[in-house]
Amino acid sequence: MATPLRVGQKLQSDDGATYVVAASMGKGGYGAVFDGHRVASDGRRLKRVCIKVCDSRHDWHGEAFFGELLAGDDRAVELLDAFVMSTRSNGREVRRHVLVFEFMEEGTVHDSFQNGGTKAWTDARTIKELKRVLSLLARLHTAGITHRDLKPNNVYLRGGHFVVGDFGVSKLSLDGPGPANWEFAPGVAPLSLAEGERSLWAPADDVYQVGLLAYALGRQEWTFNDEVDAALLADLYWDDWFQAWVWHATGARSNRYRDAVEALQALAELPHVDLKPGTAPKSLSGERVVFTGGIAGVPRHEARELARAAGASVQTRVNNNRTVLVRGDQDYWKTTGWDEGIKLFAVRELKRRGHRVRVISPRQFLRLTGT
Numbered sequence: 001m002a003t004p005l006r007v008g009q010k011l012q013s014d015d016g017a018t019y020v021v022a023a024s025m026g027k028g029g030y031g032a033v034f035d036g037h038r039v040a041s042d043g044r045r046l047k048r049v050c051i052k053v054c055d056s057r058h059d060w061h062g063e064a065f066f067g068e069l070l071a072g073d074d075r076a077v078e079l080l081d082a083f084v085m086s087t088r089s090n091g092r093e094v095r096r097h098v099l100v101f102e103f104m105e106e107g108t109v110h111d112s113f114q115n116g117g118t119k120a121w122t123d124a125r126t127i128k129e130l131k132r133v134l135s136l137l138a139r140l141h142t143a144g145i146t147h148r149d150l151k152p153n154n155v156y157l158r159g160g161h162f163v164v165g166d167f168g169v170s171k172l173s174l175d176g177p178g179p180a181n182w183e184f185a186p187g188v189a190p191l192s193l194a195e196g197e198r199s200l201w202a203p204a205d206d207v208y209q210v211g212l213l214a215y216a217l218g219r220q221e222w223t224f225n226d227e228v229d230a231a232l233l234a235d236l237y238w239d240d241w242f243q244a245w246v247w248h249a250t251g252a253r254s255n256r257y258r259d260a261v262e263a264l265q266a267l268a269e270l271p272h273v274d275l276k277p278g279t280a281p282k283s284l285s286g287e288r289v290v291f292t293g294g295i296a297g298v299p300r301h302e303a304r305e306l307a308r309a310a311g312a313s314v315q316t317r318v319n320n321n322r323t324v325l326v327r328g329d330q331d332y333w334k335t336t337g338w339d340e341g342i343k344l345f346a347v348r349e350l351k352r353r354g355h356r357v358r359v360i361s362p363r364q365f366l367r368l369t370g371t
Contacts, residue, residue, distance in 0.1 A: 005034055005053060011098060013083040019051060019100060030059040030168040035103070038080075048103040049080060053096050059168055060084075060097030066145070066167035067099070075136040077156055077165035078102040104163070109213070110152035113221055121217050123238055129162040130214055131267060136164055137210070137260035141203040145172045148201055150209035151188040152222050171201070188212055192253065203259035210263070211249030218246075230341040241270040244345040255349075266352060273351045275344060277327060277361035284368050285311030290318050292343040293328030295362040298371075306369040318346040324358045326365045 004024075005011075011019045018039050025033040031054040037045040054060035060082070067079025081100035086093055133155065137147065147170050154166040169184060184201060186194040188209050193201065216222045218236040228250040233243040245266055248255050257263040281287060289312040295303050303326070304314045318325065325347050347357050360368075 004032055005051070005096075010039075011051070011085055011096075013081045013098075013100070015081070017081055017100075019049060019081075020045075021051060025050070028168075031055050036100075038100075048105075050101040050103045052099040052101065054099065054168075057097055060099065062170060063099055063167050066170050067101075070136075073136065073139075074158075075132055075162075075164060076167075077104060077163055101165070104156040104158065104165070106157035106160075108153050109155045109157070109162070109217070110222060112157070113152065113216070121220075123242060126214060126217050127242065127267065130210060131264060132162050133164060133210055133213070134207075134260045134264045134267070137203075137206055138264055140170075141206070141259040141261060143172070144174060145170060146201055146203055147206050147209075149185045149188070150206060150213065151185055152213065152216060155213065190253065204253070204256045207249050207257050207260055207263045210260075211246050214246050215250065230345065234341060239271070240275075240344065241273065241348060243341075244348045245270055247342070247345045248349055255346075266349070269352050270348060273348050275327070275348060275351075275359055277359050277364060279358070280360045280364040280368060281324060281358060283311070284324065287312045287324045288315050288321055289313070289324045289326060289365075290315050290343060291326045291328065292341075293326075295326070295328045295365070298362075298366070303365070306371060307365075310369045318343050318350065318357070320350065320355060322356050323347075323350075324360060326362060327359050328362050 005021045007021055007023060009021045011021070013019070018041070019036050020039050021034050021036045023035045025035050027033070031052050034051040034053070036049050036051040038047045038049055040046055052063075054063065064079070064082035067076075067082065070076040071079065079099065079101055081098075083098055085096045085098055087096075088094065133150070137150075140147065147164065147167065149166055149169050150164070154164065156163040156165050184193060190205055190208050192198050193205065211228065215228050215233075215236075218233075218238060228246060230243070230247065233246060236243070238246075245263075248266070249257060249263060257266060284307060289307045291300060291303055291314075294300075298306070307314050312324070315323070325343065327344070347359065350357050
């Protein structure tokens with residue numbers, strides 16, 4: 001447990017820098033945080049800073065290590081100093097493990113939810129800032145590091161741009177996809193981790209948290225462990241390709257992007273995936289057909305029978321097998337449910353990955369079935 005500091009208390013680092021505590025800013029899961037200033041020898045304030053006293057040597061060492069590792073990277077909150085301060089109280093030694101960070105004047109994304117600041121977050125700006133976070137994560141993932149606590153409280157703003165902070169539970173794994181997951185933020189963890197179904201944190205779980213962040217920006221509010229489904233995404237009026245990205249980032253574990261490198265690549269490529277009806281096969285014989293949307297005058301059960309009569313097999317879900325998607329009227333989704341939209345999300349991602357999926361119109365389908 002961190003030993004609290006007093007307002008007005010001075011701290012001196014190994015390099016001779018002097019800091020003065022101005023006010024308590026609260027207590028988190030891994031330490032106490034204070035508003036403060038670096039001061040000159042004559043007491044003049046030189047710079048406003050954030051002072052953190054960690055609960056343990058373990059917590060201090062981790063944040064200090066990652067702070068040094070990311071020195072000079074403007075996508076991360078800057079670590080200014082790290083030291084252990086020793087004082088005596090009632091005849092015993094008191095050791096405090098201290099970190100000094102830049103003071104983030106613009107606050108966090110979570111703060112912006114409280115004051116309505118997210119109204120300025122257009123799709124284009126949101127995507128640009130998500131790329132900024134993902135590019136930092138890609139650097140970390142490539143080195144075997146996962147952040148594991150990417151929630152709005154830990155994503156700051158500097159000059160209007162996202163800056164990642166709080167590496168208190170971040171881990172470096174040398175021998176596998178992730179260390180034993182005994183430290184994480186359950187409110188923003190995938191349910192399989194939060195509910196104890198598995199215990200290894202993987203880079204894909206960091207990407208899941210970025211997906212939740214995107215969803216929160218779209219809604220202009222934050223809710224823990226949201227179930228992000230197609231109906232909720234549709235209400236955000238994002239471009240279809242961006243809805244597909246968020247759905248893949250936060251959806252079923254088997255469909256998620258494996259790390260930030262792949263997630264970044266998908267953000268760049270998905271806008272260019274064409275889902276317009278294209279060249280139809282010569283025949284449906286031997287094809288796997290999936291329907292989404294409605295076909296005017298032809299109920300879904302009749303369309304399935306027509307496909308089978310033409311020699312096709314009918315599937316309810318798109319998969320890695322060669323598939324023909326019949327893309328009908330999207331108004332059909334309003335009465336049958338937005339699970340229909342998930343098929344388009346899946347097709348867009350499969351086509352991005354190079355899988356052969358043909359998209360045809362209802363007219364092309366009816367011609368192939370001789371109707």
